[in-house]
Amino acid sequence: MSKKWLGLAAAGTSAAMLLTACGGGGGNEDGGSDVSVDDSAISGIVDESTEQGGTLNYAHSDQFDSLDPGNTYYAANWDFTRYFARTLVTYEQKPGEAGLELVPDLATDLGEVSDDGLTWTYTLKEGLKFQDGSDITAEDVKYAIARSNFAPEVLNKGPNYFNTHLDAGGYEGPYEDGNLDNFSGISTPDDRTVEFHLNEPFAEFDYLAAFPQTAPVPADADTGDQYQTQVVSSGPYRFDGEWTPGKQLTLVRNEEYDPETDPLTRNRPDKVQVQWKQEENDRDKRLLNGDLHMDVSGVGVEASARQDILRDDELKANADNPQTGFLLYFALNSNVEPFDDRACREAILYGADKTAMQGAWGGSIAGDIATNMLPPSIPGYKDTDPYGTEGQTGDEAKVDESLEECGMADGFSTNIAYRSDRDKEKKAAEALQQSLKQYGIDTELKGYPAGTYTSEQAGSPAFVEREELGILAYGWGADWPSGYGFLQQIMHGDAIKDAGNANLSELDDPEVNKLLDQAATTDDPTSREEIYADVNALAMDSATFLPYLNQKALLYRPEGLSNVYFSEAYKMYDYSALGLEQN
Structure with missing residues (x-):
């Protein structure tokens, strides 16, 4: 996908x-005939723990289409961006069917819909901050959606549901039209209220509010398709300096993040690192040896590692086949x-x-x-x-x-x-x-x-x-x-x-x-x-x-990881929940 x-x-x-x-x-x-594996992380949490600390290491055989939350359509990236991009609503941090439940994230509640079905309203929580300590406002959410859905000449990698469903007239996006007031598809009557105006009723709109495209973006920090190199964090981690695509990505703790405003616990490691362009078989070998914690693409191991897992009971005990x-x-x-x-x-x-x-x-x-x-x-x-x-x-x-x-x-x-x-x-x-x-x-x-x-x-x-x-x-x-x-x-x-x-x-x-x-x-x-x-x-x-x-997919979870489970929302392990066992 x-x-x-x-x-x-x-x-x-x-x-x-x-x-x-x-x-x-x-x-x-x-x-x-026996291709069964442990599968414990499909319906339950493996090694549940409250411990914090350590560096969580990921690898990818290529790289994501973009680390910009508003310009991506890869499943694994929508999972991964929860480290640094909070959305209006999100998915419950639980295995099984419970993980399909929407819960408010930046918003105080799920959307309130008008009687005619044409207006959906979300109210932001108090005290939300960007990584520089500035307030997250309703206008930052409005701008994020304007740039991600109405500027295809600049950002074209994500879905366009908001463009399809919002009553935005002929709005040409923030790069062509610098006056955000002209974006009639969303109104912000005050700093904490976001009102979406639809062209027709859409019963499933709350699910759009969980898209990373609703993660707030301060307009003065937007650099178009280069924004992915230094995304302004609204979540528990921030970029450790400017990132160069293809080079290692390092996320460090965002000191302005307040876990009391977050329905999820997504701040267990001290640091998160991702290596890109890693040869698949080498990546899998490191994963099975415990030198790597997770394949961030979430598509499962390749043929050689699959054979190793299915022929070894100890490796099977750390594998899931959802x-x-x-x-x-x-x-x-x-x-x-x-x-x-x-x-x-x-x-x-x-x-x-x-x-x-x-x-x-x-x-x-x-x-x-x-x-x-x-x-x-x-x-x-x-x-x-x-x-x-x-x-x-x-x-x-x-x-x-x-x-x-x-x-x-x-x-x-x-x-x-x-x-x-x-x-x-x-x-x-x-x-x-x-x-x-x-x-x-x-x-x-x-x-x-x-x-x-x-x-x-x-x-x-x-x-x-x-x-x-x-x-x-x-x-x-x-x-x-x-x-x-x-x-x-x-x-x-x-x-x-x-x-x-x-x-x-x-x-x-x-x-x-x-x-x-x-x-x-x-x-x-x-x-x-x-x-x-x-x-x-x-x-x-x-x-x-x-x-x-x-x-x-045949997924492998090496020893040393904690809070591992398969997310029914993202259809891979829930990266935001992962932690590391502390010796």
Whole structure:
């Protein structure tokens, strides 16, 4: 995913749904039938402790898209930014279903909605401070949302829900319009009151208030896309001087932070450090040896470490294998020839060997084969498989029929994009490449860094068309677990952006758009679920999506960590809760 997953208990999502696998498929590449691990951190807290102190060390095989809380769309980063960016509301610091509950963070309570559903009001707590001791005000929150959602020419890596739902007229953002009073989508009648003015009712708005885009930004400290080098902290840690992208990041305690105003305990270590651009297998080796505390990307260990864990009972005792809520898929872009022809797209869907792609990620321990574009944990999911083949290995007759229909009986060639620092994603692309080759469909693999994949390559429609990237590897998880939170950014035509685009298929189907807009204003959860099922069916019928894996991750927690648990909100360990055992 690039993305994060947030809780929507009100829509009927339960911890049981989120934690239960939906059936087998494939095998386990590591051999043997026992691929079970400890899993204690899925439903409970491992090594619960109140101790503080020490340096918590993270590593990443690449780097985040941006450390600017208003300019990021990676799930792990939304988890990580809670160290230095407090939001209007946040998620309870608990394992299991309890961790899906929204609690007020900077705000005194959850949003108060007007009778007509068009105004949501939040009141800031008293005594909130930035790292320099200045007061955090309602205008700082308003400015943060103005810059993150209304200035795509400067900040384009995050989602644009506020732009979609706020009644902001033709506001052009703070870099074009220096008068914040012209931003009518939000009003601030006093220093502690933030009023959001919507263009239509939106029942799930509180979930937007948990986005890092609501973390306050003082306007006089904003440096546009360079703000990530020295974010002004509203949380328990601050940057230790100006950060240079690619270099080690060090967070130290923010002396102006008042834990009494915080519903979470997120200040256990004395210092937090992150090393970027670390080779994956070396990172995993350090993790298993205890020389590293956490892989900050949260995607799980690679094949070599996975084998080591599954063959060693002591290592198994420190491992968890949760359902992540991620759906892994390939997007087929209909603006790239020959995928402007539906039948050519269908040839890919019928020719894909999903069992081989599942094996590329590690077999059954990596997840269950996906057959449509809603994960089982999302309300609205139905067990459908419109392009299913026997054994999920492909159907030669269907491929031949599709190729004949699209006028490419002898096959064709195209390119497959993937994130070059993600070995498992590369192997899945190679598996797809091999399965298509037997039908005369030749593909060239093109790898790009994860840190720029959605902002400059796969997420740039102009780049995709210029480089003829017909097939694009991606992973997605809901911004919060409703069908809208999962589907809108990857399927609605209005979500297509010049950069930072998550709708890699560039699907712009009027009926899909209409249904998603309808769901946003529908109060009844059951009715919304039916709409999401219809959207899913239409998306699959468009033949622009090749879903192949409902992902699980093999996560490792070395000795010495305390307060470790899997967050159902962020779908990885809750970084803000972690501490270190003190000897």
